[in-house]
Amino acid sequence: MSHEVFFNEHHMSEEGFSYWEVYFIALAETVLVWEANRLVLLYFHNRYPALNQTRQRLTGIFLGCLLVTFAVRYLTIWFYDKTLFWGYVFPPEGYWYNILIALLYVPIVAGIYEGVYFFQQWKQTFAEKEALKIENLQTQLDSLKAQINPHFLFNNLGSLASLIMEDQVQAVTFVNELSSVYRYVLQANEKHLIALKSELAFIDHYFHLLKTRFSEGIELHCQVEPQQMEFLLPPLTLQLLIENAIKHNAILPESPLVITVYTDNADNLIVVNNLQKKVSTIASNKLGLQNILTKYKLLGQKDVSVKQTDTAFQVILPLIKNSIV
Numbered sequence: 001m002s003h004e005v006f007f008n009e010h011h012m013s014e015e016g017f018s019y020w021e022v023y024f025i026a027l028a029e030t031v032l033v034w035e036a037n038r039l040v041l042l043y044f045h046n047r048y049p050a051l052n053q054t055r056q057r058l059t060g061i062f063l064g065c066l067l068v069t070f071a072v073r074y075l076t077i078w079f080y081d082k083t084l085f086w087g088y089v090f091p092p093e094g095y096w097y098n099i100l101i102a103l104l105y106v107p108i109v110a111g112i113y114e115g116v117y118f119f120q121q122w123k124q125t126f127a128e129k130e131a132l133k134i135e136n137l138q139t140q141l142d143s144l145k146a147q148i149n150p151h152f153l154f155n156n157l158g159s160l161a162s163l164i165m166e167d168q169v170q171a172v173t174f175v176n177e178l179s180s181v182y183r184y185v186l187q188a189n190e191k192h193l194i195a196l197k198s199e200l201a202f203i204d205h206y207f208h209l210l211k212t213r214f215s216e217g218i219e220l221h222c223q224v225e226p227q228q229m230e231f232l233l234p235p236l237t238l239q240l241l242i243e244n245a246i247k248h249n250a251i252l253p254e255s256p257l258v259i260t261v262y263t264d265n266a267d268n269l270i271v272v273n274n275l276q277k278k279v280s281t282i283a284s285n286k287l288g289l290q291n292i293l294t295k296y297k298l299l300g301q302k303d304v305s306v307k308q309t310d311t312a313f314q315v316i317l318p319l320i321k322n323s324i325v
Helices: 009-015 019-047 051-083 092-104 106-166 168-188 196-217 237-248 287-298
Strands: 218-223 257-263 268-274 305-308 312-318
Touching: 019 051, 019 106, 051 092, 051 106, 092 106, 106 168, 168 196, 196 218, 196 237, 196 257, 237 257, 237 268, 237 287, 237 312, 287 312
Parallel strands: 218 257
Antiparallel strands: 257 268, 268 312, 305 312
16 A cells, blocks of 8 residues: 555645645644543543552553544544545545554553653652651651650659758759759750760760769760761760669769760760669660660661670760761
8 A cells, every 4th residue: 555545646736735735734633643642641640640550540541542543533534535635535445544553653642641640750759758758757756855855854853852862952953953954955855966066065064963963973984086076966865875874783982883985986986884783673664775776767877786795885876977857
């Protein structure tokens, strides 16, 4: 079958159609078929918009585009045939040729639109998942931070209650220092991360509370390299670790609890204390240490390492170099 089946040049010239007239008529036919297919695509995009509905959407688009393409081309050729628009009658094979040629373009048209749509939906879904992930992270971090305030206050009020019975003058000093320290707790707890130098400055003040309570029964040594002072960690991490050491160890002037904080060449902060477990164990919900472990996990950092021997308890905290939340 020659190209005369579509546009018979002899009759075309007799009907007086120029090259450009034929071009624009063909262009109009192409736009008509394209727009008909586009409406089908938009319909099924609206009906099955989700990525998990891709199978239903593609099935509907394929069948719908085949149907409308067949209908549009058939009606167009029927119009040409009955009006002798081109100056000749279309034989049956002319109908089929025109329809089949148009159907060959259906996968191209549908593929272009569906490819663009799928990419946009994937990008939107990915953005929504990331936003939800961040929101969930924020919620969990806020929940953990909310646990610290009452935890901190409860532990220090317990110390204060004991101190009141022993030394009321020291109790007054303890209350004044506690007020200053708790102000820092409230401010720092509004942040996800804080500089190590700020945390160490807080610990220096917090240690005065402990010395008021335990006197010579507790010691704190800090050895941190200056270049590591700007690294970050979750706020109140050191305070929770010190509380944990106090809670589980005997504190005696003749056998002090020694807590050492230092850094290594791998930019880890290491907190270690000598192990001298109390004779009577105290019920523990392990809130402090678990709080730290969970925060590091939520922030996507390396795992916190906890090691215990017969003589020492050690926690290794990876320092964070960049603010990530």
